[in-house]
Amino acid sequence: MKKLLTWLGLGLLLVTLAACASSSSTSNAKEEIVLSSKPKIDGFDYSGDIPQNPQRIVSLSSSYTGYLYQLGFDPVSVTTYDAKNPVLKDRVKDAQVLMPVDLESIAKANPDLIVVESNDPNLKELQKIAPTLAVTYGKNDYLQLLNSFGQVFDKEKEADEWIANWKDRTAKIGQELRNQLGEDVTVTVMGLFEKDIYLFGNNWGRGGEVVYQALGFKAPQKVQEEVFKPGYLAVNQDALPEYLGDIVVVAAENEETESALYESNLWKSQPAVEKNRVLKVDANAFYFNDPLSLEYELKTIQEGFQKMN
Numbered sequence: 001m002k003k004l005l006t007w008l009g010l011g012l013l014l015v016t017l018a019a020c021a022s023s024s025s026t027s028n029a030k031e032e033i034v035l036s037s038k039p040k041i042d043g044f045d046y047s048g049d050i051p052q053n054p055q056r057i058v059s060l061s062s063s064y065t066g067y068l069y070q071l072g073f074d075p076v077s078v079t080t081y082d083a084k085n086p087v088l089k090d091r092v093k094d095a096q097v098l099m100p101v102d103l104e105s106i107a108k109a110n111p112d113l114i115v116v117e118s119n120d121p122n123l124k125e126l127q128k129i130a131p132t133l134a135v136t137y138g139k140n141d142y143l144q145l146l147n148s149f150g151q152v153f154d155k156e157k158e159a160d161e162w163i164a165n166w167k168d169r170t171a172k173i174g175q176e177l178r179n180q181l182g183e184d185v186t187v188t189v190m191g192l193f194e195k196d197i198y199l200f201g202n203n204w205g206r207g208g209e210v211v212y213q214a215l216g217f218k219a220p221q222k223v224q225e226e227v228f229k230p231g232y233l234a235v236n237q238d239a240l241p242e243y244l245g246d247i248v249v250v251a252a253e254n255e256e257t258e259s260a261l262y263e264s265n266l267w268k269s270q271p272a273v274e275k276n277r278v279l280k281v282d283a284n285a286f287y288f289n290d291p292l293s294l295e296y297e298l299k300t301i302q303e304g305f306q307k308m309n
Helices: 002-036 062-070 080-084 103-108 123-129 142-152 156-181 208-214 221-226 237-243 255-262 291-306
Strands: 044-047 057-059 113-117 132-135 187-193 196-200 232-235 247-252 278-282
Touching: 057 062, 062 080, 062 113, 062 142, 062 291, 103 123, 113 123, 123 132, 142 156, 156 208, 156 291, 187 208, 187 237, 196 237, 208 291, 221 237, 232 237, 247 255, 247 291, 278 291
Parallel strands: 057 113, 113 132, 187 247, 247 278
Antiparallel strands: 044 132, 187 196, 196 232
16 A cells, blocks of 8 residues: 555656646747747847837837837837937937936836847846847947847838938938049048047947948048947047048037137147038937938038038
8 A cells, every 4th residue: 555655646746747847848938939039130139028019118228219219119218318319309208218227217117128238237137127129239230220120020121111212312412422522532530528539430320320331431541440440449639630531520519528629729720620621510419320310410411511612
């Protein structure tokens, strides 16, 4: 009798273990289906069941908010940088403005999707709040990025239509401007932040994507060699002339930032300055390379360059 009970106990244990294994396998299978339901895209990491048509997006990276608006989404929460962007200020006026570190407010927003930078220090905590799309900055260029967002939300057709239109328009505008200013004219894109001077390449915002990639202008050789690969470079004022081209685009947040450089004899003696070929732009809008910001940047650059003739 004792042996019989032992065998019955073992049998029940085996059945229980088999059921648990089956449940675990089913659970893992479901998780795999959820994670593989979205296309594998370099630089895009998913956590949870990403909705195809999210209704309550919390955008914690100002780099990507404009991409979401371009594809027809209206985030319920955005960052302070989005609120400062003159291109987006009217669109985000009804959205909650919060800091990416404010986890409590993010949770209270009841998001069905959080879009965030992949290196966000609170990423694991955010993944506990809602499905999360983490994007690695710089893995895709600005056009590939729009196409990638389109793939995620089944809006690839809309994304590619904008891309095709953008390429066609900017190619024509770029040729017209080079015909006017000179085919070999060089352009330097720089930014001023407090007392620091930065140079920017062709994929780090501040108008670089528009100037170099879309419109086809060349950068001075030293900029190509030292700035394009890392994306940006900090320089001191004395070294600045080595990097300046025939035309200079300067992005700054306010006039106080600009004044120290503009009042210097070194700046006033530069050929681009003497020939009035300096275009000053609002850094709050030119930080970004999303479609909405790019349209604003294109118009600003086109009009500014046309006046340099």
